[in-house]
Amino acid sequence: MSRRSLTLLKNLARNANGSGIQTRSVTYMPRPGDGAPRAVTLIPGDGIGPLVTNAVEQVMEAMHAPIFFEKYDVHGEMSRMPPEVMESIRKNKVCLKGGLKTPVGGGVSSLNVQLRKELDLFASLVNCFNLPGLPTRHENVDIVVIRENTEGEYAGLEHEVVPGVVESLKVITKFCSERIAKYAFEYAYLNNRKKVTAVHKANIMKLADGLFLESCREVAKKYPSITYNEIIVDNCCMQLVAKPEQFDVMVTPNLYGNLVANTAAGIAGGTGVMPGGNVGADHAVFEQGASAGNVGKDKIVLENKANPVALLLSSAMMLRHLQFPSFADRLETAVKKVIAEGKCRTKDLGGTSTTQEVVDAVIAKLD
Amino acid sequence: MARRSASILSRLLANPSSPFIAPSRSITYMPRPGDGAPRTVTLIPGDGIGPLVTGAVEQVMEAMHAPVHFERYEVRGNMRRVPEEVIESVKRNKVCLKGGLATPVGGGVSSLNMQLRKELDIFASLVNCINFPGLATRHENVDIVVIRENTEGEYSGLEHEVVPGVVESLKVITKFCSERIARYAFEYAYLNNRKKVTAVHKANIMKLADGLFLESCREVAKHYSGITYNEIIVDNCCMQLVAKPEQFDVMVTPNLYGNLIANTAAGIAGGTGVMPGGNVGAEHAIFEQGASAGNVGNDKIVEQKKANPVALLLSSAMMLRHLRFPTFADRLETAVKQVIQEGKCRTKDVGGDCTTQEVVDAVIAALE
Numbered sequence: 244m245s246r247r248s249l250t251l252l253k254n255l256a257r258n259a260n261g262s263g264i265q266t267r268s269v270t271y272m273p274r275p276g277d278g279a280p281r282a283v284t285l286i287p288g289d290g291i292g293p294l295v296t297n298a299v300e301q302v303m304e305a306m307h308a309p310i311f312f313e314k315y316d317v318h319g320e321m322s323r324m325p326p327e328v329m330e331s332i333r334k335n336k337v338c339l340k341g342g343l344k345t346p347v348g349g350g351v352s353s354l355n356v357q358l359r360k361e362l363d364l365f366a367s368l369v370n371c372f373n374l375p376g377l378p379t380r381h382e383n384v385d386i387v388v389i390r391e392n393t394e395g396e397y398a399g400l401e402h403e404v405v406p407g408v409v410e411s412l413k414v415i416t417k418f419c420s421e422r423i424a425k426y427a428f429e430y431a432y433l434n435n436r437k438k439v440t441a442v443h444k445a446n447i448m449k450l451a452d453g454l455f456l457e458s459c460r461e462v463a464k465k466y467p468s469i470t471y472n473e474i475i476v477d478n479c480c481m482q483l484v485a486k487p488e489q490f491d492v493m494v495t496p497n498l499y500g501n502l503v504a505n506t507a508a509g510i511a512g513g514t515g516v517m518p519g520g521n522v523g524a525d526h527a528v529f530e531q532g533a534s535a536g537n538v539g540k541d542k543i544v545l546e547n548k549a550n551p552v553a554l555l556l557s558s559a560m561m562l563r564h565l566q567f568p569s570f571a572d573r574l575e576t577a578v579k580k581v582i583a584e585g586k587c588r589t590k591d592l593g594g595t596s597t598t599q600e601v602v603d604a605v606i607a608k609l610d
Numbered sequence: 611m612a613r614r615s616a617s618i619l620s621r622l623l624a625n626p627s628s629p630f631i632a633p634s635r636s637i638t639y640m641p642r643p644g645d646g647a648p649r650t651v652t653l654i655p656g657d658g659i660g661p662l663v664t665g666a667v668e669q670v671m672e673a674m675h676a677p678v679h680f681e682r683y684e685v686r687g688n689m690r691r692v693p694e695e696v697i698e699s700v701k702r703n704k705v706c707l708k709g710g711l712a713t714p715v716g717g718g719v720s721s722l723n724m725q726l727r728k729e730l731d732i733f734a735s736l737v738n739c740i741n742f743p744g745l746a747t748r749h750e751n752v753d754i755v756v757i758r759e760n761t762e763g764e765y766s767g768l769e770h771e772v773v774p775g776v777v778e779s780l781k782v783i784t785k786f787c788s789e790r791i792a793r794y795a796f797e798y799a800y801l802n803n804r805k806k807v808t809a810v811h812k813a814n815i816m817k818l819a820d821g822l823f824l825e826s827c828r829e830v831a832k833h834y835s836g837i838t839y840n841e842i843i844v845d846n847c848c849m850q851l852v853a854k855p856e857q858f859d860v861m862v863t864p865n866l867y868g869n870l871i872a873n874t875a876a877g878i879a880g881g882t883g884v885m886p887g888g889n890v891g892a893e894h895a896i897f898e899q900g901a902s903a904g905n906v907g908n909d910k911i912v913e914q915k916k917a918n919p920v921a922l923l924l925s926s927a928m929m930l931r932h933l934r935f936p937t938f939a940d941r942l943e944t945a946v947k948q949v950i951q952e953g954k955c956r957t958k959d960v961g962g963d964c965t966t967q968e969v970v971d972a973v974i975a976a977l978e
Contacts, residue, residue: 270736270738270755270802270886270928271801271802271928271931271932272736272798272888272890272895272928272931272932273797273798273801273802273890274890274892274895274932275733275734275790275793275794275797275890275891275892276797276892277797277801278797278800278801307836309800365643366643368638368640370638387638422643425643426643429641429643429644429645429646430640430641432646432677433639433641433645433646433935433937433938434638434639434641434937435937435938435941435978468675520640522640522641522642522643523643524642524643524644527640527642560638560639560640563639563640564639564640564642566934567801568931568936569801569802569803570801570803573803610803
């Protein structure tokens with residue numbers, strides 16, 4: 244009997260922490276008219292983009308969410324974003340994006356970056372955390388990477404000085420650094436986070452990253468209850484893979500943020516499951532947390548085995564952003580249950596299911 | 611070893627909300643830049659236990675460093691009108707937290723609570739009556755939301771003495787207000803994943819008045835095919851509430867029935883000292899104790915400082931959610947529920963012996 248009791252106890256403990264049981268909280272009292280449907284711009288994109296955005300459309304339909312999508316066809320090799328797409332996003336304020344593949348080299352600049360600059364989406368946010376039921380080599384990962392989205396190494400200012408010599412400009416401004424630092428600390432304050440870490444390489448780039456650090460330090464003074472520290476980016480990458488539990492919120496300039504976000508996503512379960520979003524003062528674009536430019540191999544597209552979890556969780560973030568918390572909670576609970584059960588997983592998580600099978604499992608789990 | 615495991619198991623199974631099950635952190639809420647700016651809220655302590663419980667809320671907000679600051683105004687139930695600057699302040703801030711205003715019985719003074727609701731057109735009153743884990747009651751599985759029309763019905767305040775000794779009191783029901791409240795109730799059910807809306811009425815007797823209310827509810831119900839709609843006569847409803855409360859989910863009612871149903875439901879689920887509630891209109895919102903807005907406690911409770919602050923603390927959590935500060939709302943709610951569940955710190959109305967201040971200290975200690 245002792246053996247049975249022990250295993251029963253262990254099962255209870257595991258299920259208690261793993262199934263994310265949510266008891267109904269004190270009710271959210273909506274304003275009259277809050278239930279009116281919202282329009283959201285939808286950009287399926289290239290590669291696995293259409294597969295995963297279609298997954299989101301199916302789940303929203305099944306939930307009867309008060310959202311309807313305005314779909315636009317955009318491909319990575321276009322030279323500019325079509326003006327009607329920009330119009331639509333400006334009108335709706337919120338956009339859901341699959342992925343736009345930026346061609347390597349050539350003369351085509353990245354449409355992802357163009358979108359962010361034109362709409363001034365200055366903060367990119369990726370939430371990397373261990374999902375219950377998905378085993379990884381690293382436990383207790385719960386990192387939010389807040390990355391400056393508009394300047395830094397991605398300024399796109401390059402020129403060939405003389406044949407065979409190219410200069411690429413990295414631009415850091417006080418304005419943008421202050422903005423992103425303010426957003427990171429505000430985010431930590433609003434979401435009950437205890438620590439903000441600034442990632443930099445100011446020992447080498449003394450003026451550029453030094454300016455970034457100064458802005459972070461100034462903003463940190465206004466939030467005395469949040470711990471602030473700084474870490475050099477190479478040490479940071481090593482610490483991420485050695486002891487990820489020491490990190491909480493990380494604020495970074497553009498390039499380091501891209502690398503740190505992808506690393507953190509990788510240790511916590513892979514880029515196929517991490518949600519993320521880009522936000523500016525007026526607009527927000529939601530997409531897979533990390534690897535915005537990588538739209539998967541052709542084989543995954545042919546076999547329809549792309550992982551829809553990341554975009555489903557990002558659309559839960561979007562529902563929360565649109566002030567529909569109950570729908571967001573339902574979607575999130577259903578997705579987490581499917582992951583915890585482990586029966587329906589795509590190839591990047593170690594299973595063999597197709598995208599459609601995962602979508603059906605999520606819809607079946609909606610309450 | 612078997613005996614120990616078995617007892618731990620039985621304790622765990624009996625108490626499913628024990629600390630083993632901690633709420634897992636959900637997908638993050640991505641705020642807009644500037645969302646952390648502090649909001650101003652009008653605060654009306656009021657009479658009786660009002661100042662005690664609003665003081666409790668102020669202390670807890672302070673301890674949480676919530677981005678809320680209060681503009682306090684002194685209003686008493688026996689004033690003739692709500693002072694102009696208070697109404698100005700609520701119109702400006704859009705959100706108000708109220709302790710309680712005692713309406714004198716009889717006399718010529720009309721209710722200030724009603725005046726506030728009518729002037730700001732706060733047409734929906736919402737009370738969430740729910741069993742709390744750890745607080746034992748005679749009824750289990752209670753989770754009822756009573757949505758009550760707030761501006762017309764029997765509370766129109768239109769009375770006159772026809773001849774000496776004969777008084778007529780007008781109950782006014784309009785299509786406009788009935789439609790509004792029905793639409794709000796169904797919208798609420800839709801947004802909060804509720805499955806059933808029940809309309810409470812007495813249309814067998816008041817065929818035209820409550821009949822108009824029912825018609826409006828039926829019309830709105832047609833637009834929400836995913837939500838079950840049914841109707842129940844108010845006397846049967848009161849009986850069903852105390853016999854089988856688990857059959858009710860969201861209830862939409864005119865003014866007077868709503869008052870009674872809300873108080874009954876609050877009573878079966880743990881008492882008016884713990885139920886949160888709010889009043890909302892198209893532009894403004896006022897948060898106060900869920901039920902018994904006019905009853906501000908007897909003098910003895912005020913002297914001994916034993917009023918229950920839980921209801922107003924949970925209402926202020928609803929207010930934080932309304933102001934779009936969901937993390938602060940969750941923290942406050944979790945702390946309050948933990949204190950209730952532990953059962954060590956309870957005021958007299960829920961079977962304990964503590965003062966208001968002791969409960970507040972326990973909540974602040976339980977904040978993470």
